[in-house]
Structure formats: C-alpha cells, structure tokens
Amino acid sequence: MSAITSPLLDRRRLRPRELVWWLLALGYFFVFPEYLAVATSVLVMALFALSLDLLLGFAGVLSLGHAVPFGIGAYACALINLAGWHEAISGALAGGAIAGLFALLIGPLILRLSGLPFIMVTLGIGAVLYEAANKAVWLTGGDNGLPGVTLDPLLGVFRWSVLGQTGYLYALGWLFALFCLTRRLVASPFGMALQGIRENPRRMQLVGAPVLRHLVVAYGLASTIAGIAGALSAQTNAFVGLEVLSLNTSIDGLVMLVLGGVGRLYGGLVGAPVYMFVQHFAREWNPYYWMFLIGALLIIVVRFSRRGLIGLLDDLLARARQRLRR
Amino acid sequence: MSTLAFVLLYGVSYGLLLCIISVGLVVTMGLMRVVNLAHGAFAAIGGYLAMGLLTPLGVPFGLAIVLAVVAVAAFSVVIERLLYVHLYGASELDQVLLTVGINFIVVAGLTLAFGPNVLPTRLPASLATSVDLGFRSFETYRLLVLGVGVVVIGALWLVFERTALGARLRAAVDNRSMTQAIGIDVSRLFSIAFALGSGLAALGGALGAPLLPLEPLYPFKYLVLVLVIVALSGFGNIRATLLVAVFVGIVDTAGRYFLPDSGSFTLYVLLIVLIVWRPDGLLARRARR
Numbered sequence: 001m002s003a004i005t006s007p008l009l010d011r012r013r014l015r016p017r018e019l020v021w022w023l024l025a026l027g028y029f030f031v032f033p034e035y036l037a038v039a040t041s042v043l044v045m046a047l048f049a050l051s052l053d054l055l056l057g058f059a060g061v062l063s064l065g066h067a068v069p070f071g072i073g074a075y076a077c078a079l080i081n082l083a084g085w086h087e088a089i090s091g092a093l094a095g096g097a098i099a100g101l102f103a104l105l106i107g108p109l110i111l112r113l114s115g116l117p118f119i120m121v122t123l124g125i126g127a128v129l130y131e132a133a134n135k136a137v138w139l140t141g142g143d144n145g146l147p148g149v150t151l152d153p154l155l156g157v158f159r160w161s162v163l164g165q166t167g168y169l170y171a172l173g174w175l176f177a178l179f180c181l182t183r184r185l186v187a188s189p190f191g192m193a194l195q196g197i198r199e200n201p202r203r204m205q206l207v208g209a210p211v212l213r214h215l216v217v218a219y220g221l222a223s224t225i226a227g228i229a230g231a232l233s234a235q236t237n238a239f240v241g242l243e244v245l246s247l248n249t250s251i252d253g254l255v256m257l258v259l260g261g262v263g264r265l266y267g268g269l270v271g272a273p274v275y276m277f278v279q280h281f282a283r284e285w286n287p288y289y290w291m292f293l294i295g296a297l298l299i300i301v302v303r304f305s306r307r308g309l310i311g312l313l314d315d316l317l318a319r320a321r322q323r324l325r326r
Numbered sequence: 327m328s329t330l331a332f333v334l335l336y337g338v339s340y341g342l343l344l345c346i347i348s349v350g351l352v353v354t355m356g357l358m359r360v361v362n363l364a365h366g367a368f369a370a371i372g373g374y375l376a377m378g379l380l381t382p383l384g385v386p387f388g389l390a391i392v393l394a395v396v397a398v399a400a401f402s403v404v405i406e407r408l409l410y411v412h413l414y415g416a417s418e419l420d421q422v423l424l425t426v427g428i429n430f431i432v433v434a435g436l437t438l439a440f441g442p443n444v445l446p447t448r449l450p451a452s453l454a455t456s457v458d459l460g461f462r463s464f465e466t467y468r469l470l471v472l473g474v475g476v477v478v479i480g481a482l483w484l485v486f487e488r489t490a491l492g493a494r495l496r497a498a499v500d501n502r503s504m505t506q507a508i509g510i511d512v513s514r515l516f517s518i519a520f521a522l523g524s525g526l527a528a529l530g531g532a533l534g535a536p537l538l539p540l541e542p543l544y545p546f547k548y549l550v551l552v553l554v555i556v557a558l559s560g561f562g563n564i565r566a567t568l569l570v571a572v573f574v575g576i577v578d579t580a581g582r583y584f585l586p587d588s589g590s591f592t593l594y595v596l597l598i599v600l601i602v603w604r605p606d607g608l609l610a611r612r613a614r615r
Binding site for chain 1: 355361409412416418419420422423424426427428429430431432433434435437438546549550553554556557587588590591594595597598601602605606
C-alpha cells in the first residue's frame with residue numbers, strides 16, 4: 001500500500017482507540033443506571049450529529065435546516081405509532097424512510113445551489129415546516145405535540161422499563177449499526193467521490209463525476225439517518241413536540257459536531273455528550289449564561305480549534321508521544 | 327380602493343423598513359463575501375439602545391435614534407476588526423458558526439440587560455396620532471417610516487452611485503483583487519462599509535421597533551426574512567434590494583390582511599421558490615454566471 005492512499009483506506013480498519021468510546025458507552029449503562037434517560041437523548045443527538053457529519057464533513061454541504069429530516073422522522077414515527085403500529089424497529093425505519101424520501105424530493109432542487117442561497121433555502125424550509133407543523137394542529141397537535149407513543153416489547157422480549165434500560169441499549173444499538181454503515185460508506189468509492197466534491201466540485205464535474213446525483217444521494221442518506229434519530233427521540237421520549245423542527249435543533253446538532261470535530265465520524269459522538277453535559281449544568285445555573293457560554297464557545301472553536309475536541313486530543317497525544325520518545 | 331391603498335401604504339412602509347435593515351448586509355456581503363448571520367443583532371442592539379435612551383432617560387425620539395445609530399456603527403467597527411477580519415476568505419462553516427456565536431452572545435446580553443420579554447415601545451405623542459389622507463387616515467408613524475425610508479435609501483443610492491467612495495465600493499464588490507491592485511485600501515473600505523451597514527441596521531431596528539417588536543430573540547427571529555431579501559437581491563445591488571424588500575413588504579402585508587391564518591407561511595414558501603429559481607438574485611442577469 002502506498003503512503004498516499006493509506007490514510008484513506010485506513011478508515012476501513014477499526015483502531016483500538018475507537019473501542020474506548022463504545023466501551024465507555026456500554027460501561028455507562030452499568031455504572032449510572034439511574035441516569036439512563038438523559039444519556040439516551042445524548043445518544044440520539046450523537047446519531048443526529050453523525051448524520052450531519054456525513055453531509056457536512058464528507059460531502060461539504062452546509063445545511064442550517066438539518067432539523068427538517070429529524071423532525072419529519074420524529075413526527076412520521078409518532079403518527080405511525082399512534083395509528084396502531086407499535087413495533088419499534090420498523091417504526092424507526094419508517095420514520096427514517098419518510099425523512100429520506102422527503103430529502104430525495106427536495107434534494108435535486110436545492111442542491112444545485114451553494115453558498116448563501118443554499119444556506120438560506122435550508123433555513124427557510126426549516127422555518128416553513130416549523131410553521132406548518134404549528135398550524136396543522138389536526139396532524140401534529142400543534143403546541144401540545146403528540147404524546148402517548150407506546151411500544152411493544154423490543155424483539156418481542158424486552159419490555160420498555162421506567163428507568164429506560166431498554167431505551168438506552170436500543171438507541172446505542174441503532175447508533176452502533178448506523179455508525180458502522182456510515183464508516184463503510186465514507187471509505188467506499190462513493191465516499192471518496194463525496195470528499196472529492198467537498199474539495200473541488202468543479203474539478204469533480206470535469207472528471208465526469210455526476211456531482212448533483214452524488215450530492216442528492218448523500219443528502220438522502222444523511223436525512224434518513226437524521227430521520228431515524230428523530231424517530232428514536234419520539235420513541236424513547238414517548239412524545240414529539242414542535243422543538244424537533246426548530247432552528248435550535250439544527251444549530252444544536254451543528255455545534256455538537258463542530259465541538260467534537262467535523263469530518264471524523266466521532267465528532268458528534270464526542271461533541272454531543274460534552275455539549276449536553278455542559279448545557280445541563282449551565283442551564284440550572286442560569287439559562288442565559290448558557291447562551292453566553294455557547295456563543296463564546298463557538299467563537300473560540302472558530303478562532304483557535306478548528307479541529308474540535310478530537311483534534312485537541314490528537315495534538316495532546318502526539319505531544320505526549322514525543323515527550324516519551326525523548 | 328381604500329383597502330388597496332391601505333395594503334400598499336402599509337406594505338411599502340414595512341418594505342422600506344426591511345430595506346433599511348437589509349441593505350447594509352447586501353453591501354457588506356457583496357464586498358466581503360461573508361455569510362453574516364449576526365446582522366440582525368446590530369439592528370436589535372440599535373433598537374434597544376434607542377428605546378433605552380428614549381423611555382427611562384427621556385432623550386428626544388430623533389436624538390435617541392441618531393445616538394443609537396452612531397453607537398452601533400462605532401461598536402461594529404470594533405467587532406469587525408476583532409472578529410470578522412478572520413472570516414474574510416474563511417470557509418462558510420466558520421462564517422456561520424462565528425456569526426451565530428455573536429448572535430447567541432447578543433441574545434444573552436439583551437436578556438440580562440432588558441429582561442426576556444418584548445420591550446414595550448412608547449412613541450412620542452406627536453407620532454402616535456393619525457393623519458387623514460383624504461380617503462383614509464393613517465398613523466403618522468407609518469408616514470414617518472415611509473419618509474425616512476425614502477430619504478435614507480435615496481441618500482445611500484447617491485453615495486453608492488455618485489461619490490468616489492461609492493465608486494470604490496462598487497469596484498471592490500465587482501473585483502476585489504483588482505481594486506486592491508490599483509491602490510485602494512480595501513480593508514479600510516470593509517470597515518467603512520461594515521459601519522455603514524450596521525448603522526443602517528440599527529436605524530431600522532430603532533425606527534422599526536413598533537413594527538418589528540424588540541425582544542432578545544430578535545437576531546434569530548428576523549434572520550430568515552432579512553437573509554431572504556439579501557439572497558434575492560444578489561451581491562451588492564441596492565436597486566434590487568429596494569425592489570425585493572418592498573415586494574416582500576407588500577406581499578407580507580397583503581398576506582396578513584387577506585389570509586390571516588397562513589399569510590407568512592405563504593410568503594416564505596414563495597420566497598424559497600424564488601431563491602431556488604433565481605439563486606443569483608431576482609434581477610441578476612443570467613449571463614453573469
């Protein structure tokens with residue numbers, strides 16, 4: 001294997017360092033059994049940020065409306081559930097599929113745009129859908145949301161306990177499965193093409209890559225994953241509210257991803273717990289200090305640490321290794 | 327007839343207000359190519375400052391607005407030199423994150439200083455009256471917005487089209503490196519344009535406080551509306567901004583009047599379709615792509 005191609009192909013191999021995250025996530029289940037509900041929402045947001053990473057980190061598409069597929073997945077899953085389909089896994093898949101279909105419908109239209117117009121359109125679609133969900137009370141319950149999502153025992157065996165053990169492992173299972181899938185995807189020729197488009201769309205066009213089609217497929221896949229994340233939030237909270245479609249959700253996901261590190265797959269997985277942990281305590285202190293904190297954090301990340309926490313960790317490890325060598 | 331006149335007058339005054347707020351962003355975005363999501367924050371600060379001077383301190387209405395505009399313009403130069411400088415030529419992601427960060431800080435700051443609710447705006451007695459225009463009476467305040475809008479945008483157009491500064495700005499919008507090459511200090515031009523744009527936003531925020539209520543979430547609330555106007559205007563095109571803003575103002579007012587349930591929703595859908603149809607701006611010539 002030549003030195004040039006190896007970092008790309010390396011992505012396929014699981015490094016021992018990566019296992020740490022998954023072991024910690026599994027260990028949390030046994031160490032903090034009374035805080036599983038919060039941790040489950042962290043896993044859901046990590047999955048959401050992962051889907052954003054596929055879009056932003058690999059295809060280079062910056063959307064400010066990623067709450068759209070998340071919200072569609074959540075509402076679709078809840079509606080299917082309330083209509084009488086209580087099986088969890090197929091319900092989540094259906095939520096993801098509907099979000100993905102919506103993305104495939106609008107993708108060919110909006111992915112022609114770039115820069116400000118694209119950012120605007122994604123922001124605008126988010127605002128429109130939020131308004132629509134707010135107004136369509138007969139479908140979405142409006143401000144009151146959709147309560148009362150109930151699930152059959154998972155796989156016919158595991159009942160949904162009050163403490164949320166099943167919910168936590170269920171979300172972790174989804175995250176792991178979709179993470180492995182995304183990992184395969186970005187290391188595949190298609191993933192390489194996406195990264196080519198991220199680096200230079202015009203050149204990719206010139207070498208004959210179907211840029212728009214690749215982007216639409218990537219957008220559809222990322223939206224499917226985001227839709228599944230939304231469905232998981234509906235299932236594990238037993239509730240969907242308007243905020244799943246809000247600009248806040250889009251920005252939360254983006255900040256988590258950037259905090260962890262964009263384009264490294266683990267960005268959201270690292271960023272989500274840190275973000276939500278800090279958020280939890282800052283909000284208890286004073287909700288507005290939290291906004292100061294996150295604003296300052298964003299400015300610091302842009303100015304000083306473009307590679308996120310994982311980049312910081314990489315730097316520290318490299319420095320420690322150098323010192324050991326001396 | 328009277329309904330039509332009402333919708334037109336309200337729509338045009340609202341549109342001119344939107345134009346005052348957005349036009350600065352159109353110019354700076356054309357110049358600096360920075361996706362500035364924090365533009366509304368300057369409008370909010372301007373509005374809060376003016377109202378803070380007006381009500382508790384008793385500064386006259388006009389003076390309060392002028393002071394707020396000058397203060398925001400000066401403040402914006404500091405922010406431009408400190409933060410925005412790093413965004414020139416940076417990735418869109420960086421631009422979005424940093425300006426959203428500024429928005430968050432401004433929202434938190436406004437909440438701490440003025441509380442989380444809508445700031446009540448009390449107009450001076452002379453403006454809270456109505457004027458009979460023959461077929462219908464209108465609020466004096468609306469007419470003031472209309473008048474100020476026409477004067478400010480007219481003045482801006484004169485500066486842009488008829489002065490040396492305007493010529494330099496237009497040159498820098500069209501071709502930044504060439505402008506720099508012939509010895510024009512583009513980075514100073516950036517600061518001037520940024521101060522001008524933020525000052526105009528502050529003017530819009532202060533003057534428009536009764537129409538676009540001041541609340542801490544202002545920078546996010548009107549983000550979509552302002553940015554849509556900017557996107558539809560294309561880069562640095564003042565004439566297009568005026569037309570688009572007045573169009574948005576009229577459609578929004580008509581929507582609220584005739585379809586109170588789904589007015590703003592319809593407007594947004596229409597605007598999104600327009601952006602997808604004409605991503606370079608409504609009036610952009612196709613050949614320039």
